[in-house]
Amino acid sequence: MELSLFDVLVFVGFFAVVIGVSLFKSRKETSSEDYFLAGRGLKWWLIGVSIVAANISTEQFVGMAGQGAGDVGLAVSNWQLLGSIGIVVIAFTLIPRFLKAGIYTMPEYLEYRYNSAARGIMALLTVVVYVAVLLTAVLYSGGITLRTIFGLKLEYGVWLIGLLAAGYTVWGGLKAVAWADLFQGGALIVGGLVIFFLGLHACGGWEQFTEVNEDKLHMILPESHEKLPWTGLASGMWIVLIYYTGLNQFIVQRNLAAKTLRDGQLGVIFAGALWLIVPFAIVIPGIMSNQLYGDQMSTPDEAFPILIRNLVPAGLRGFMFAAISGAVISSLGSMLNSASTIFTMDVYKRMFGGKAGQKGLLLLGRSMTMIFVIVGCLLAPMLDNPKFGGVFQYIQQFQGYIWPGVVAAFLFGMLVPQAPAASGVVALVSGPIFYAIFQMFAKTQHFLVDVAISFNLVICIMGLMTFLRPLETPRKLPVREDIDLETKTDVKIYGILVIAAVIAFIVIFR
Structure with missing residues (x-):
């Protein structure tokens, strides 16, 4: 697909604004709290859009659209729609606890509840998963998108995207990421909806589309289905969603940076509402692409890029290129900032540098950001091997190693105050x-069933340890005195509306 001069100007102008605003807004970051938590001053609307931009990247545009084009169909939307319910529940349960404790990271919470060993183990697990799985997969999916649409060599696309994301993340930390996400998140939502309407027109309208693809427009698939x-x-x-929406650093870090509890709660509820757009902006376009261009695909992961290549007219290509690039760059920026936060605060400062000054922590955080993006860029091209079964499947399946134990440690520790420190480890x-x-x-056996059984086995072990050696005196968490923890009525109403909308969608397409 060729870009006109106008398209190039739109692309360059978009990123000039994104990078310029993010660097300007983060120009005064002088402490670790400023760099890693944006000075704890993020407003709800910035939190909401930033969460969506961090979550929705080319692993969704490539992976979810690919599963939509394949044999999963609309049911792959369950990841986002049930996530909308999960994030609303998290808003009223876990977020108040975390904001009250004033923590920087999720591993830090485990030290207060269990011990330093639990904190260190979770920190190392999280960094490995972020760099080897999430960061690598996002870089790969961005590279394959640029290769499919523009013929750019995979390795070149990976390094281009990685270095762009690292640029403003290294400079400004979470505040730079959040402000960049405001533009990039808006662009990816608008871009996805543009593709939806262009695809709908090419398919002959909604009625004809649903008639041709009736077998793919179901949210609930049989027990025998291989993928979902x-x-x-x-x-x-549900275990995955508890982790992702409530314990996943690169999502929760925005909540930890909220100015007030209302900002944190309303921000995630706003993100849950925006996730309702995902079926229309990503999954259904994948199904449309299969209907229109299925014979051109060598793999289902090419569904969304092929739709763009064939349907987007000159004049809009620069914007779509910016939207896709922005999607991957925003997610990369979030993952890089979170991985460097955990390494700096939970590994280095806790284990090796208790007396580290603010300048030293900032320098280490920036250095680790660059190291992580280099590692990700080197690993990403390996995912081109078909043995991984598609980028979305790779992301979900390999994160299974962290989900059961982490969710069990947090939930059991919160619900059972007598759980001993060793049980968390x-x-x-x-x-x-x-x-x-x-x-x-x-x-x-499906990997989600593996997750569920593993989780229950871990809970049984923790229960047995608590029965044999209960904690005599429950550990006390730190308490912030500078934050109002009362949940407002309007926040509760908005949360109920989001849950109702998800249930209605699932009922309609059951």
């Missing part, structure tokens, strides 16, 4: 072991 059976939705997916270690065993010896 209803048993997976009912068992392991055992949960974090046994979770990956149980999941690995199922992956090796139960290959026909």
Whole structure:
């Protein structure tokens, strides 16, 4: 697909504004709290759009659209729609706890609840998963998108995207990321909807589209379905969503940076409302692409890029290029900032540099950001191997090593004050072991079922340890005195409306 001079100017102008605003807004970051948590001053609307921009990247545009084009169809939307319900629940349960404690990271919470070993284990697990799985997959999906649309060599696309994201993230930290997300998140939502309407027109309208693709427009799939059976939705997916919406650093970090509890709660509810757009902006266009250009695809992951290549007219191509590039760059910026935050605050400062000054922490955070993006760029081209089964499947399946143990450690620790410190460590270690065993010896079983069984086994072990050696005096968490923790009525109403909208969508397309 060729870009006109106008398209090039739109693309360059878009990123000039994005980078310029983000660098200007983050020009006064002088402390670790400024760099990693934006001075705890983010407003709800910035939090909401930033969460969406961090979450929706080319692994959705490539991976979710690819599964929509394949045999999963509309059911892949369950990841986002059930996530909307999950993030509303998290807004009223976990966010007040975390804001009250005044923590920087999720591993930090585990030290207060259990011990420093639990904090260190989760920190190392999280950094490895972020760099080896999430960061690598996002870079790869961005590179394959640029290769499919513009013929750019995969390795070149990966490095281009990685260095752009690292640029403003290294400079300004979370505040730079959040302000960049405001523009990039808006662009990806608008860009996705533009593709939806162009595809709908090419398919002959909604009625003809639904008639041709009736078998793909179902949210609930049979138990025998290989990629997303209803048993997976009912068992392991809720564990995944608790982790992703409530314990995942690169999502929750924005909530930890909220100015008030209302900003934090309303921000995630706003993100949940925006996630309702995902089926229309990403998944349904993938189904449309299969209908229109299925014979041109060598793999389902090419569905969304092929739709762009064939349908976007001259004049809009520069904007779409900017929207796609912005989607991957915003997610990369979030992951890089969160990974460097955890490494700096939970690994280096806690284990090696208790007396580190603010300048030293800032320098380390910026240095680790660059190191992580280099590692990701080197690993990303390896995912071009078909053995990984598509980028979305790769992301979900390999994160299974962290989900069961982390969710069990947090939930059991919160609900059972008598759980001993050692139980948190055992949960974090046994979770990956149980999941690995199922992956090796139960290959026909869906990975979400593996997650659910592993989680329950971890809970059983923690329960037994608590029964045998209960904690006599529950550990006390730190308390911030400078924040109002009362949930406002309007926030509750907005949360109920988002949940109602999700239920209505699932009922309509069941």
